Amino acid sequence: MATSNGKQPPQGEGEEAAPAGSIGGYESLHRLLESNLSPELFKEASRLLLGLNCGRALEAISLPEATSALAKAHNFDVQAFRFDADKEYLRQPRVVRVGLIQNSIATPTTSHFAEQKKAIMEKIKPMIDAAGDSGVNILCLQEAWTMPFAFCTREKRWCEFAEPVDGESTQFLQQLAKKYNMVIVSPILERDVNHGEIIWNTAVVIGNHGNIIGIHRKNHIPRVGDFNESTYYMEGNTGHPVFETAYGKIGVNICYGRHHPLNWLAFGINGAEIVFNPSATVGELSEPMWPIEARNAAIANSYFVGSINRVGTEVFPNPFTSGDGKPQHADFGHFYGSSHFSAPDASCTPSLSRYRDGLMISDMDLNLCRQIKDKWGFRMTARYDTYSSLLAKYLQPDFKPQNSEVYPKSQAGVDF
Numbered sequence: 001m002a003t004s005n006g007k008q009p010p011q012g013e014g015e016e017a018a019p020a021g022s023i024g025g026y027e028s029l030h031r032l033l034e035s036n037l038s039p040e041l042f043k044e045a046s047r048l049l050l051g052l053n054c055g056r057a058l059e060a061i062s063l064p065e066a067t068s069a070l071a072k073a074h075n076f077d078v079q080a081f082r083f084d085a086d087k088e089y090l091r092q093p094r095v096v097r098v099g100l101i102q103n104s105i106a107t108p109t110t111s112h113f114a115e116q117k118k119a120i121m122e123k124i125k126p127m128i129d130a131a132g133d134s135g136v137n138i139l140c141l142q143e144a145w146t147m148p149f150a151f152c153t154r155e156k157r158w159c160e161f162a163e164p165v166d167g168e169s170t171q172f173l174q175q176l177a178k179k180y181n182m183v184i185v186s187p188i189l190e191r192d193v194n195h196g197e198i199i200w201n202t203a204v205v206i207g208n209h210g211n212i213i214g215i216h217r218k219n220h221i222p223r224v225g226d227f228n229e230s231t232y233y234m235e236g237n238t239g240h241p242v243f244e245t246a247y248g249k250i251g252v253n254i255c256y257g258r259h260h261p262l263n264w265l266a267f268g269i270n271g272a273e274i275v276f277n278p279s280a281t282v283g284e285l286s287e288p289m290w291p292i293e294a295r296n297a298a299i300a301n302s303y304f305v306g307s308i309n310r311v312g313t314e315v316f317p318n319p320f321t322s323g324d325g326k327p328q329h330a331d332f333g334h335f336y337g338s339s340h341f342s343a344p345d346a347s348c349t350p351s352l353s354r355y356r357d358g359l360m361i362s363d364m365d366l367n368l369c370r371q372i373k374d375k376w377g378f379r380m381t382a383r384y385d386t387y388s389s390l391l392a393k394y395l396q397p398d399f400k401p402q403n404s405e406v407y408p409k410s411q412a413g414v415d416f
C-alpha cells in the first residue's frame with residue numbers, strides 16, 4: 001500500500017522541474033512503467049522484473065490507518081508486500097514482519113553536528129513509530145544513519161559523529177525497541193572505546209526487549225570513486241555473525257560487502273534467514289548493480305535480503321576530488337534510495353522511491369528458505385571442497401592459474 005501515488009506526470013512546459021533524483025518526474029522505474037503501460041502490459045513487465053512468489057505476483061498488504069496518517073503528516077512513503085511459502089504438513093508458517101527505512105539527512109552538512117544528529121533522530125522517529133504501529137518485528141535503518149555520509153571528504157572532523165556501541169543513538173532506539181517489541185538493526189559510526197577509540201562502520205543489533213544482542217563491523221571497505229572510507233576505518237573483525245533474534249536468524253552485510261559473493265555466502269553458511277544490506281551509494285557508480293546483487297545473494301543462499309540505501313544529495317563545505325583527474329566537487333552525487341526486499345525464490349518487492357523518504361514493510365514466511373533449499377539444492381550441490389582447495393592454493397605465493405601455459409597441450413593438441 002503506497003501513501004504517495006508515486007505517479008508523477010512528466011513535467012510539461014512551464015511546470016516546475018521534476019524532483020531531483022526522480023526518473024523524469026517518476027519515483028521509480030516501477031512507477032514509470034505503471035503509469036505508461038497498459039495494466040496487462042504492466043502486469044507482464046512486473047512479472048519479468050519482480051518475479052513470482054508461489055506462482056503469483058506479490059500482494060500488497062494493508063496497514064493500520066495510524067501508519068498512513070503518520071506517513072502523510074511527516075511526508076514519507078509506506079509500501080507493504082507479502083512473501084508467502086507453501087503450506088507444510090509438519091511446520092506451521094513462520095511469518096515475520098520486516099521493515100526498512102530510507103531517509104535523507106535533515107539539516108545541511110554545515111549545521112552544528114549536534115543539531116544534525118538531533119534532526120535526523122527527530123526525522124526518523126515517526127517513521128519508526130509507523131513501523132511499530134504496523135507491527136514490524138525487525139526493522140533495519142540505513143548505513144551510518146546518524147550522519148551525512150561524509151567519508152568522501154577525507155576530513156577527520158566527521159569522526160565526531162562516532163559513538164560507543166551503547167551510545168546516544170543506541171539508547172534512543174532501545175526505548176523504541178522495547179515500546180514496539182521490535183528488533184532494530186542500527187548501522188552507525190562506532191567509536192571502539194575499548195581499543196584506542198578507533199572507528200568502525202558498525203551495525204548494532206538491538207533486541208525486542210531493548211537489549212544489545214551484538215554488533216557486526218563492515219567486512220569490506222571500498223576504495224572506489226569518492227568512497228574514501230578506508231581513510232576512517234579498517235575492514236571489520238567480527239566475521240559473519242548471525243544473530244538469533246526472537247523472530248528469526250539475521251545477518252548484516254554492510255554496503256560495499258554486497259559486491260562480494262563470499263560475504264553473502266558466509267552469512268548463509270552461518271544460518272541466516274534474513275540478511276540486511278544497509279548501504280549508502282550513488283547512481284553513477286552502482287545503480288545498475290543495485291537490483292542484481294542482493295537478489296542474486298537471496299537466490300544463491302536461499303534467504304531473504306533487505307536492501308536499504310539513503311536518498312538525497314549531501315553537499316559538503318569543502319570541495320574534494322576523486323583523484324581521477326576530474327574537477328573537484330562538493331558532493332557524492334544523488335543517493336538513489338530504491339530500498340527493497342528480495343526473496344530466495346527470486347521474487348522481490350518493487351523499490352521505494354529514488355528520492356523520497358520511505359518505509360518498506362514485508363511479511364515474509366521464513367519457511368520459504370528451506371523450501372527453496374530443498375527445491376534447488378544449492379547448498380547440497382555447491383562443491384565447497386573444490387572451491388576451498390582452489391582458494392587455499394590461490395593464497396599461496398607460488399600460485400599459478402590453471403590455463404594452457406601451465407598444462408601443456410596433450411598429444412591430441414587438446415588443452416586440458
Ligand code: BAL
Nearest residue numbers: 222255256280281286
Ligand atoms: N559505500 C560504498 C558504495 C558502494 O559500494 O556502492
